[in-house]
Amino acid sequence: xxxxxxxxxxxxxxxxxxxxxxxxxxxxxxxxxxxxxxxxxxxxxxxxxxxxxxxxxxxxxxxxxxxxxxxxxxxxxxxxxxxxxxxxxxxxxxxxxxxxxxxxxxxxxxxxxxxxxxxxxxxxxxxxxxxxxxxxxxxxxxxxxxxxxxxxxxxxxxxxxxxxxxxxxxxxxxxxxxxxxxxxxxxxxxxxxxxxxxxxxxxxxxxxxxxxxxxxxxxxxxxxxxxxxxxxxxxxxxxxxxxxxxxxxxxxxxxxxxxxxxxxxxxxxxxxxxxxx
Ligand code: LER
Ligand code: MN
Numbered sequence: 578x579x580x581x582x583x584x585x586x587x588x589x590x591x592x593x594x595x596x597x598x599x600x601x602x603x604x605x606x607x608x609x610x611x612x613x614x615x616x617x618x619x620x621x622x623x624x625x626x627x628x629x630x631x632x633x634x635x636x637x638x639x640x641x642x643x644x645x646x647x648x649x650x651x652x653x654x655x656x657x658x659x660x661x662x663x664x665x666x667x668x669x670x671x672x673x674x675x676x677x678x679x680x681x682x683x684x685x686x687x688x689x690x691x692x693x694x695x696x697x698x699x700x701x702x703x704x705x706x707x708x709x710x711x712x713x714x715x716x717x718x719x720x721x722x723x724x725x726x727x728x729x730x731x732x733x734x735x736x737x738x739x740x741x742x743x744x745x746x747x748x749x750x751x752x753x754x755x756x757x758x759x760x761x762x763x764x765x766x767x768x769x770x771x772x773x774x775x776x777x778x779x780x781x782x783x784x785x786x787x788x789x790x791x792x793x794x795x796x797x798x799x800x801x802x803x804x805x806x807x808x809x810x811x812x813x814x815x816x817x818x819x820x821x822x823x824x825x826x827x828x829x830x831x832x833x834x835x836x837x838x839x840x841x842x843x844x845x846x847x848x849x850x851x852x853x854x
Contacts, residue, residue, distance in 0.1 A: 578811065578845045579613035581642055581821040582834055586624050592651035593618050594794070594823050596834045600625065601633060606831070608637035610838050611847055616821045617641055617684075620648040622674030627681045634682070641682040642819040643727070643786055644675050646691045656693030657711040658704050658738065665711055672715045679724045685786060686719065687760055688712075689729040695738050704738055709752050716754050727760035727785050732768040741769035742776045746783055762788035762823065763807060773802070774810035781814040788823045789841070796824050796833045798840035808844040820845065 583595040584603035595618050597603035607615050615634075619625065634641060650656050655668040668691065679686045695704040712726075719726050730745040739745050745759050759780055766773045777784065789807075791800025798804070811820075822837040 578808075578817060579640070579642070579819050579848070580838065580841055580845060581614040581616045581640075581819055582607050582610075582612050582837065583616045583618055583645065583821060583823045585618040585648065586620075589618065589620070589648060590652050593648050594790075594825065596822065596824060596826050596830050596837075598830075600630060604630070604633045604637055604639055606834065608639050610834055611842065612639070612822075612834075612838055613847070614640035614642050614819065616643045616645055616823070617678075618645045618648055619675060619678065620652045621671050622678050625678060627678060631681065641684045643685045643687055643821065644679045644682075645687045645689065645823075646672070646675060647689050649675075650689070650691040650693075656691050657688070658693030658696070658707045660696050660699070660707075665707070669711060669714050673718050676715070676719045676722050676724045679719075680722045685725040685727050685758070687727050687729055687786070689760075689762075690731055690736050692728070692736070692739060694736060701738075705748065705751070708738075708748075709754075712752065712754055712757070716757060720756055725756055725758055725785060726754075727758040729760040729762055729788070730765055730769065731762070732765040734768075740765070742766065742780050743770070746780050749783060758785035759783035760786045760788065762790070763802060764788065764790040764792070764794055764823075767792050767802060773807055777807070777810045777816075778814050781816060784816065784818070786818055787811070787816075787820050789820050789837075790822070790824045794825050795827060796822070796836035796840065798836060804840065805844055808841075
């Protein structure tokens with residue numbers, strides 16, 4: 578398993594749940610703290626100079642496993658299930674742009690809150706249908722470029738559609754969209770899933786990436802989740818992917834990022850060959 582930390586550009590909104598802001602400094606800091614990579618939270622493709630970022634991740638021997646899209650939802654007010662057809666067209670365009678960024682880094686692309694809501698007066702079936710139509714167009718494009726899409730269940734206080742891993746897996750099976758994976762976030766699982774460890778093991782064949790934050794969205798070790806038990810569950814089913822730390826920058830970015838990696842390195846040692854000196 579490898580460990581990443583979520584970062585965003587300098588001007589990212591407070592609603593971006595990232596530890597560091599400012600892409601260049603963040604990559605350097607994450608490398609120095611001993612992370613293996615960074616997850617890039619983007620609003621849209623024009624926010625970043627991919628060549629510059631490529632240079633930096635090579636320099637610091639880092640990887641970008643995932644481009645995350647929460648900002649498209651929180652910052653641009655766009656989501657897949659929007660009743661407004663123009664907004665659906667725009668979200669498809671934005672996602673195609675994010676696929677173009679992801680492909681440069683061999684990264685996956687996440688679908689979190691941006692999947693959208695069950696709108697007032699609409700049924701779950703209507704919402705799923707709209708979600709499926711947008712997803713199909715995005716995934717056709719992503720598949721052609723070799724970029725994997727991953728669906729993240731998010732708790733009921735943030736969204737009212739796909740709140741737990743059971744619902745995520747059911748929908749993945751129902752839609753039959755090729756290459757769509759599951760991306761559990763233990764913060765949301767703690768609120769919505771019957772068992773964090775149980776569902777991580779049960780759905781391991783669907784899982785491509787995992788978000789970590791403690792029960793209060795602080796760094797692991799500063800809330801009441803049992804990360805030893807969670808990591809043991811992932812080890813038991815031979816999970817060999819990424820864990821990404823998506824926590825609040827509290828009490829400040831540096832100490833949150835340091836606490837997270839220190840706590841997790843006691844459970845997931847660093848692969849020495851890859852270490853940045
Ligand atoms: C939001 O709570 C979250 O976990 C994000 O990763 C999804 O957009
Ligand atoms: Mn998350």
